[in-house]
Amino acid sequence: MSGTPLRLYNSLTRSIEEFRPIHPGEARVYSCGPTVYNYQHIGNMRAYIFADTLGRTLRWKGYDLRHVINITDVGHLTSDADAGEDKMEKAAAAQAKSIWEVAAHYTEAFKRDVARLNITPPMLWSVATDHIPEMIDFAQKIEKSCYQLESGLYFDVSTVPNYGSLARAGTDEGESRIDPVEGKRHPQDFAIWRTSAPDEHRQMEWDSPWGRGAPGWHLECSVMSLKHLGHPFDIHTGGIDHREIHHPNEIAQNQAHCACPNPGANIWMHNNFLVDRGGKMSKSAGGFLTLQTLIDAGVHPLAYRLMCLQAHYRSELEFTWDNLSAALTRLKRLVQGIEKLAARFDAEPRGSLDVVEVREVEEAMSDDLNTARALVLLESVVAGKGHAGDRFTAVRKIDRVLGLRLATLHRTELRVRPADAVIDEATIEAQLAERKEARAAKDFARSDAIRDELTAAGVEVMDGDPLGWDWKLAL
Ligand code: AMP
Numbered sequence: 052m053s054g055t056p057l058r059l060y061n062s063l064t065r066s067i068e069e070f071r072p073i074h075p076g077e078a079r080v081y082s083c084g085p086t087v088y089n090y091q092h093i094g095n096m097r098a099y100i101f102a103d104t105l106g107r108t109l110r111w112k113g114y115d116l117r118h119v120i121n122i123t124d125v126g127h128l129t130s131d132a133d134a135g136e137d138k139m140e141k142a143a144a145a146q147a148k149s150i151w152e153v154a155a156h157y158t159e160a161f162k163r164d165v166a167r168l169n170i171t172p173p174m175l176w177s178v179a180t181d182h183i184p185e186m187i188d189f190a191q192k193i194e195k196s197c198y199q200l201e202s203g204l205y206f207d208v209s210t211v212p213n214y215g216s217l218a219r220a221g222t223d224e225g226e227s228r229i230d231p232v233e234g235k236r237h238p239q240d241f242a243i244w245r246t247s248a249p250d251e252h253r254q255m256e257w258d259s260p261w262g263r264g265a266p267g268w269h270l271e272c273s274v275m276s277l278k279h280l281g282h283p284f285d286i287h288t289g290g291i292d293h294r295e296i297h298h299p300n301e302i303a304q305n306q307a308h309c310a311c312p313n314p315g316a317n318i319w320m321h322n323n324f325l326v327d328r329g330g331k332m333s334k335s336a337g338g339f340l341t342l343q344t345l346i347d348a349g350v351h352p353l354a355y356r357l358m359c360l361q362a363h364y365r366s367e368l369e370f371t372w373d374n375l376s377a378a379l380t381r382l383k384r385l386v387q388g389i390e391k392l393a394a395r396f397d398a399e400p401r402g403s404l405d406v407v408e409v410r411e412v413e414e415a416m417s418d419d420l421n422t423a424r425a426l427v428l429l430e431s432v433v434a435g436k437g438h439a440g441d442r443f444t445a446v447r448k449i450d451r452v453l454g455l456r457l458a459t460l461h462r463t464e465l466r467v468r469p470a471d472a473v474i475d476e477a478t479i480e481a482q483l484a485e486r487k488e489a490r491a492a493k494d495f496a497r498s499d500a501i502r503d504e505l506t507a508a509g510v511e512v513m514d515g516d517p518l519g520w521d522w523k524l525a526l
C-alpha cells in the first residue's frame with residue numbers, strides 16, 4: 052500500500068510491528084463489542100473510537116477493510132471469569148423485561164451513540180445468539196482440550212502452549228479476578244458451555260451435547276471471528292481489560308481449534324481506560340457517564356471524540372468536565388477556521404501545490420496511530436498561509452482519518468445547549484438582530500434591555516467573543 056509503512060503496537064509481542072496483511076490489499080479486523088445489558092458508558096465508547104481510528108487509517112492507506120464487531124447478548128457473567136450471575140439475565144429480571152427486549156433496547160442505544168460519534172459502522176454487527184449452532188460445533192471440535200463438570204464444559208488451559216502469554220501477570224485486572232468454581236483443574240480454566248442447574252430456569256438456553264444451557268462468553272468471539280474473517284485474521288482489538296482474561300482465553304480456544312500454536316489473529320491491540328477521579332469507569336460500578344449525559348449538558352458528541360483523539364489510545368485518559376470543555380473549544384476553533392477556508396474555496400478552488408501536512412499526518416497515523424500529532428498538523432493547515440482551495444482539500448482528506456465531520460459541522464451545532472433549555476434559537480437570533488440595530492442606531496437603552504431579557508432567559512451574550520460565537524446558553 053501507499054506511503055509510509057503502517058506500524059502498530061502488538062500486545063502479544065509487546066512491540067511495535069509493521070502491519071503485513073494476510074490477504075494482499077485487505078485488512079481483516081475484529082473488535083470485541085458491547086454486552087447489551089445496559090447503556091455503554093463513555094469509557095466503552097473510547098474503545099470503539101479507537102477501533103474506528105484504526106479502521107479509518109487502514110482505509111486511508113488503501114486497504115479494503117473487513118471489520119466485524121460483535122454484540123454480546125448472551126453468556127457474559129458479572130465477572131469476566133466463571134462465577135457470578137449472567138449479566139443479561141440479571142438486567143432482565145431487574146427491569147421485569149425479557150432478555151430479548153433488554154438486548155434490543157441497549158443495542159439500539161449503542162448504535163445511536165456510534166452514529167453520534169461518527170464511528171463508521173463495521174461491515175457486520177455480529178450477534179452472539181445468531182451463532183449458537185456454530186458455537187456448539189466449535190466446542191465439539193475442541194472437546195479434547197475440555198473436561199465436563201456438573202456446571203458445564205470447561206477448557207483445560209494446560210492443553211495449549213504458553214497459555215496467558217498475552218496477559219500481564221501482577222496487574223489487578225489479572226488473576227485476582229478469577230473466581231473459583233468447584234472441580235476446576237486450574238484456576239484459569241474457563242467455561243465453554245454452562246449447563247443450567249436442574250432447578251434453574253434461564254430465559255436464554257439451548258440444547259447441547261453437555262446439557263441444556265448457554266455458551267461461555269469467550270467462545271463467541273473465537274467462533275464469530277473464525278466464521279466471518281477466517282483464522283488467522285489480521286487484527287483483534289478491545290479494551291485493555293480484555294488483555295487479561297478474555298483474549299488469552301480466545302487465543303487458547305483458537306489454538307485448540309487449529310491444533311497449532313497460532314493465536315488466531317496476528318496483532319492484538321488494546322485501548323487503555325478512560326478513568327475519572329474514582330478510577331476506571333465501569334458499568335457494574337454504577338453512576339457512570341453516557342454520551343447522552345454529555346449531550347444533555349449541551350456538549351456536542353464530537354467534542355468527546357476529539358477529547359479521545361487528543362490522547363494516545365494506549366495512554367490512560369482522564370475524564371473531567373474541564374477537559375471536555377477544552378476539547379469543545381478546540382473543536383469550535385477548528386470549525387470556525389474551516390468555515391473561513393470553505394468560503395474562500397469557491398473563489399480559489401484549483402490549487403496545484405501539495406499540502407505537506409497531509410503526508411505528515413500519514414506519517415503520524417502510521418506511527419501506531421498518533422492522533423494527537425495529527426490534530427496539531429490539522430490545525431496548522433487550518434491556520435496556515437497557502438492556497439485556500441488546497442488547504443480546504445487537505446482538511447477534508449485529514450478528516451477522513453480523524454472523523455470529526457469538519458467539512459459539514461456547523462458552528463450552531465456546537466453551541467452549549469442544555470436539554471432543558473426552553474428558549475429557541477430563532478427567537479434568540481431575532482432578538483440579537485434587533486439589538487444590533489438598536490446599537491447601530493445608538494439606542495443603548497433598548498440594546499441593554501434586550502440583553503437583560505436574554506440574560507433572564509439564560510442566554511449569555513458574548514460581545515466581542517474571539518470565537519465569534521455571539522451567544523451561548525449559560526450553564
Ligand atoms: P463491555 O460492554 O463491558 O463488554 O465493554 C465494551 C468495550 O469497552 C470493551 O472493549 C472493554 O474493554 C471496553 N472498556 C470497558 N471499560 C472501559 C473504560 N473505562 N475505558 C475504555 N474502554 C473500556
Ligand code: ZN
Nearest residue numbers: 083084272297
Ligand atoms: Zn470478545
